Amino acid sequence: MSTPVPDVRMSPTAAVGLVASREISTRVKSKAYRISTVVTLLLIVAGIFLLKLLSGGGADSKVGFTAATAAFSAPLTAAGKALDENIETTQVADEAAGRAQLADGSLDALLTGDGRSVHVQVKKDLDGKLANVLQMLSQQVAVTQQVAALGGDPVRFQAAVASAKFIEDPPLEEPYDYNGQQLVLGIIAGVLIYMSLLLNGQSVAQGVVEEKTSRVVELLLSTIKPWQLMAGKVLGIGVVGLFQMVVIGVVGVVTALATDVLTISVSAAVGTVVWLVVWYLLGFFLYSIVFAALGALVSRQEDIGGATMPAMMLVIAGYAIGISVLPSDPGNTFVEVLSVIPVFSPTLMPMRLAMGGVPVWEAVVSVGLVVLMIPGLIWFAARIYRNAVMRTGAKVKLRDALRAA
Structure with missing residues (x-):
């Protein structure tokens, strides 16, 4: 079996x-x-x-100004915000002190001159984004000077321009941010x-x-x-x-x-x-x-x-x-x-x-x-x-x- x-x-x-x-x-x-x-x-x-170290969170550019160019500080910062550029401004004792800070890398740019027009000095090369901000500042200064020459009030003019906004109608579809x-x-x-x-x-x-x-x-x-x-x-x-x-x-x-x-x-x-x-x-x-x-x-x-x-x-x-x-x-x-x-x-x-x-x-x-x-x-x-x-x-x-x- x-x-x-x-x-x-x-x-x-x-x-x-x-x-x-x-x-x-x-x-x-x-x-x-x-x-x-x-x-x-x-x-x-x-x-x-590495991203944490590189991001830093500080300013994109640091710009110095003298007593003669102090009036450019606020509009320069505002122009930077408009162009998505974070700019830090600081006053220097005089142009010689500012150039010393340019040389040691403490500043990226220095506003010089008598304050009637925008003059800038850098150590070697001017950053492209900062150049765009300075160009906008120069245009604002030129417009302000022309308004004053025509008998207008530059302060009221700038306030009117700053407060002007367009009105956006509701979109056809809700966008996603x-x-x-x-x-x-x-x-x-x-x-x-x-x-x-x-x-x-x-x-x-x-x-x-x-x-x-x-x-x-x-x-x-x-x-x-x-x-x-x-x-x-x-x-x-x-x-x-x-x-x-x-x-x-x-x-x-x-x-x-x-x-x-x-x-x-x-x-x-x-x-x-x-x-x-x-x-x-x-x-x-x-x-x-x-x-x-x-x-x-x-x-x-x-x-x-x-x-x-x-x-x-x-x-x-x-x-x-x-x-x-x-x-x-x-x-x-x-x-x-x-x-x-x-x-x-x-x-x-x-x-x-x-x-x-x-x-x-x-x-x-x-x-x-x-x-x-x-x-x-x-x-x-x-x-x-x-x-x-x-x-x-x-x-x-x-x-x-x-x-x-």
């Missing part, structure tokens, strides 16, 4: 979990992963402190998503090829199904990348808030990190499933780039469009439309969400479309993976992988 062979097959969930845990353990223990994470964190913290720091956060979010999708997506493809080359895949597929192996690999690498993304996002935001480099509300900063995590997950699963399938088509590491190029181009295109258009035109309609299309959403939508002004329905629709697209991609990629992963040697054509039984 023969002894029945026990059924040792694992459930799909257990099989996927086993592969995922193996990927997590292998990658977290790797020295390259740890070093890259630490280096990235150090670069972000160092960059934030984009915050400069939110724009920067949007760019940073786009860069992080872009780098994570490329690096972790490539890791999936490389892992598939490594297993094909070493024949490990044959051993694994004798126990579990191809789609379970693919899903476990994607899930494991995704978890490792998610941990890295959360750590980088939290450390970066906390450091920026603590050093006052980032002055937006805590809720806005947290919202940016949350959306970053959400879109990392959506983008990673969207693209890594495809990277795994495309990686199964080749058997050599040097062929991975060519096989995954179609998917990589979509990631690069979305990032390039966002990084080149959104900083100067956050409300661009073309980018707004692209950000709802699933293949471009992972790179464009997190940038727009960090910048602000995205209608709730657009965010919901973009997330929904990606979520709906992922099951179809899983079926499509699993078919390619199943039919190509066991075939070594020459590159498997995509149509052959789709047609194979």
